[in-house]
Amino acid sequence: MAGKVEARRDALRKTLIDLAEVKVTEGGLTAVKARELAREAGCALGAIYNVFGDLHDIVIAVNGRTFVRLGQAVEASLEDRLQDSPTDRMIAMSEAYLDFAEANRNAWRALFEVQTVAGVEAPDWYHEQMKRLFGLIEAPVRDCFPKMPEDDVVLMARALFSSVHGIIALGLDNQVSEVSRADMTRMIALVIGNVTGNR
Amino acid sequence: MAGKVEARRDALRKTLIDLAEVKVTEGGLTAVKARELAREAGCALGAIYNVFGDLHDIVIAVNGRTFVRLGQAVEASLEDRLQDSPTDRMIAMSEAYLDFAEANRNAWRALFEVQTVAGVEAPDWYHEQMKRLFGLIEAPVRDCFPKMPEDDVVLMARALFSSVHGIIALGLDNQVSEVSRADMTRMIALVIGNVTGNR
Numbered sequence: 001m002a003g004k005v006e007a008r009r010d011a012l013r014k015t016l017i018d019l020a021e022v023k024v025t026e027g028g029l030t031a032v033k034a035r036e037l038a039r040e041a042g043c044a045l046g047a048i049y050n051v052f053g054d055l056h057d058i059v060i061a062v063n064g065r066t067f068v069r070l071g072q073a074v075e076a077s078l079e080d081r082l083q084d085s086p087t088d089r090m091i092a093m094s095e096a097y098l099d100f101a102e103a104n105r106n107a108w109r110a111l112f113e114v115q116t117v118a119g120v121e122a123p124d125w126y127h128e129q130m131k132r133l134f135g136l137i138e139a140p141v142r143d144c145f146p147k148m149p150e151d152d153v154v155l156m157a158r159a160l161f162s163s164v165h166g167i168i169a170l171g172l173d174n175q176v177s178e179v180s181r182a183d184m185t186r187m188i189a190l191v192i193g194n195v196t197g198n199r
Numbered sequence: 200m201a202g203k204v205e206a207r208r209d210a211l212r213k214t215l216i217d218l219a220e221v222k223v224t225e226g227g228l229t230a231v232k233a234r235e236l237a238r239e240a241g242c243a244l245g246a247i248y249n250v251f252g253d254l255h256d257i258v259i260a261v262n263g264r265t266f267v268r269l270g271q272a273v274e275a276s277l278e279d280r281l282q283d284s285p286t287d288r289m290i291a292m293s294e295a296y297l298d299f300a301e302a303n304r305n306a307w308r309a310l311f312e313v314q315t316v317a318g319v320e321a322p323d324w325y326h327e328q329m330k331r332l333f334g335l336i337e338a339p340v341r342d343c344f345p346k347m348p349e350d351d352v353v354l355m356a357r358a359l360f361s362s363v364h365g366i367i368a369l370g371l372d373n374q375v376s377e378v379s380r381a382d383m384t385r386m387i388a389l390v391i392g393n394v395t396g397n398r
Contacts, residue, residue: 112369152389155386155389156386156389156390159366159389159390162365162368162369162370163361166361166363166364166365166366169361169368170311170361170364171361173311183357186351186354187354187357187358188358190351191359191390191394194394195389195390195393195394196393
């Protein structure tokens with residue numbers, strides 16, 4: 001019996017994440033509403049809070065999926081590139097990030113909005129995913145700066161991620177700097193190229 | 200008579216911006232609510248829409264003030280620094296930006312959230328303020344790269360602004376990368392220093 005209840009809980013959990021994922025994809029974080037999810041899942045409103053602590057937990061679960069897809073996209077850009085220069089590898093990863101952000105605009109934005117909205121600590125797996133992503137950047141940073149202290153390698157990888165993120169976030173998300181795709185690509189190449197001495 | 204009506208309109212306009220500025224400072228963009236503003240200004244709800252097209256216009260006016268203060272803070276960081284190296288000047292401006300963002304968290308965030316919320320074109324003065332800010336960065340970029348084509352100087356200045364913005368936005372606004380003030384300062388120095396060859 002316990003197994004059956006558990007299985008039903010897991011099925012509802014998955015259904016709710018699936019539904020919330022569609023909402024986030026179509027309308028961003030604010031489109032996730034408990035009442036609508038319950039109606040579409042065919043469950044009582046209270047049932048949602050039996051499987052998730054609150055709506056925030058569902059959004060975090062959606063972000064978890066987005067993060068996995070983002071990591072896969074960035075990693076895929078390195079395939080057949082192990083012989084490329086560190087600069088070229090970093091630019092390839094940056095462009096994969098840009099492609100992902102463009103193709104998954106709302107889900108990508110939700111990754112960075114969720115903590116701000118809720119003001120609660122991000123879960124462990126979130127930090128681990130982020131660490132994994134930064135790890136992909138640390139490798140070419142080490143190749144570029146073989147004498148750089150490890151503390152700085154870690155900060156440089158984070159700084160370069162943040163730089164590329166900043167170029168893309170400002171370029172895609174508002175009209176502050178009105179940046180075309182070609183200009184974003186050039187900006188990424190200018191920063192990464194000059195930081196790494198085009199190695 | 201026309202002058203008197205005009206003066207009253209202007210006074211209400213200023214009162215509403217003052218009140219909205221306090222709201223944005225205390226609670227961000229979502230804290231600006233027409234009904235509350237009308238109550239606090241002692242005017243009818245409809246009167247707001249006689250002086251502003253909609254709530255979005257009030258928020259844009261608040262952002263205008265924030266932008267002026269931000270520009271002044273960044274410019275002030277260059278005082279007595281004309282003899283400093285371009286790298287040092289860019290780092291000084293970046294730290295002024297970090298100071299401003301930290302001290303004006305909500306108002307600063309509102310600068311980048313407003314267009315996303317409304318989905319309308321930013322006004323001309325917005326672009327002009329942004330151009331002015333980028334202009335401050337273009338000068339040391341030119342000093343660092345005397346042979347760089349002007350198109351690239353413009354893009355490099357925007358890229359460096361976006362990079363520093365990305366480092367600060369991710370560092371301050373959520374727990375994705377858990378960055379301390381000291382680490383943010385180091386990340387800025389690593390990116391700016393390496394891009395400019397520490398000149």
